[in-house]
Amino acid sequence: MYGLPVAAGPRDCPTRPATAPEAAPSIALTLSTSGFYDTHAHLDYPDFKADFDQMLERARAAGITRIISIGTDLDSSRRAIALADRHEMIYAVAGWHPSHAHEAPDDLRDALRGLAKHPKVVALGETGLDYHWLPSRKPAGTTADDERHKLKQADLFRQHLEVAAETGLNVVIHQRDSFDDTLAQLKPFADRVRGVFHCFGENVERMRQVMQLNSLVSFTGIVTFKNGQTVRDTTAAAPADRFMLETDCPYLAPVPYRGKRCEPAFVKEISEVVAQARGCSREELSAITCATAGSFFPKLRQG
Numbered sequence: 001m002y003g004l005p006v007a008a009g010p011r012d013c014p015t016r017p018a019t020a021p022e023a024a025p026s027i028a029l030t031l032s033t034s035g036f037y038d039t040h041a042h043l044d045y046p047d048f049k050a051d052f053d054q055m056l057e058r059a060r061a062a063g064i065t066r067i068i069s070i071g072t073d074l075d076s077s078r079r080a081i082a083l084a085d086r087h088e089m090i091y092a093v094a095g096w097h098p099s100h101a102h103e104a105p106d107d108l109r110d111a112l113r114g115l116a117k118h119p120k121v122v123a124l125g126e127t128g129l130d131y132h133w134l135p136s137r138k139p140a141g142t143t144a145d146d147e148r149h150k151l152k153q154a155d156l157f158r159q160h161l162e163v164a165a166e167t168g169l170n171v172v173i174h175q176r177d178s179f180d181d182t183l184a185q186l187k188p189f190a191d192r193v194r195g196v197f198h199c200f201g202e203n204v205e206r207m208r209q210v211m212q213l214n215s216l217v218s219f220t221g222i223v224t225f226k227n228g229q230t231v232r233d234t235t236a237a238a239p240a241d242r243f244m245l246e247t248d249c250p251y252l253a254p255v256p257y258r259g260k261r262c263e264p265a266f267v268k269e270i271s272e273v274v275a276q277a278r279g280c281s282r283e284e285l286s287a288i289t290c291a292t293a294g295s296f297f298p299k300l301r302q303g
């Protein structure tokens, strides 16, 4: 639990005398409204099977009020939706991750249209381009395989963007070593679809390029890493209405949990570092990041 800001005390409230007996509950209410959302988690992964309910309990105790579980293929998306059906605080994003592009059907669009109808599917993804893990990194892979893989990724990314434009949803974007190509592919859709460049680890200039396309970024536990100064600088420079917070769990646990399994409760540690980098309070950070998530994910009910 973080400290109460001085101004939140009942003595500073002009409409309520300091001696009013109901003053204490109003403090609790002030605190409970400054929660955070984990806008990118993979709750359907087997990593959470053994302690799922306790993991959600720890998230609630840490002030996390919404978790968006991101699909990485159709089965994973369906599992994310099933979790959203069972738990009020969980929402889902449906899509096919670029790293698994080679396993995807040629045409995903009908499946995406179907999943997009679910009331708790708040965006499509994660989709995009990943040039880091290409087939030629494996012994049997060739550069011709790389080219085929890149073409398939680009085709699937375009399909997500098309269905997003049709359905009025936005997209959750994964890019790795492919920044320029990802922006170029998003650009023709930028008047209809916004993207969140998740797990953003780039510099301020690149963040501005994302924002020129009316898109936004989200920050993970990388902001807490010793070698994370670039992204801390980006965090400090981000316009108040253009960024969100996420864990990308089970990956990327923030300090002091680095190297362990990550979970949604750790948005708390991320929020502390982001608030410090921006020179604002956690209450203010809560208000701006939750408002941004509410406008980016139109079906997300604020809480």
Ligand SMILES: [Zn+2]
Residues within 6 Å of the ligand: 040, 042, 070, 126, 248
């Ligand atoms: Zn992810």
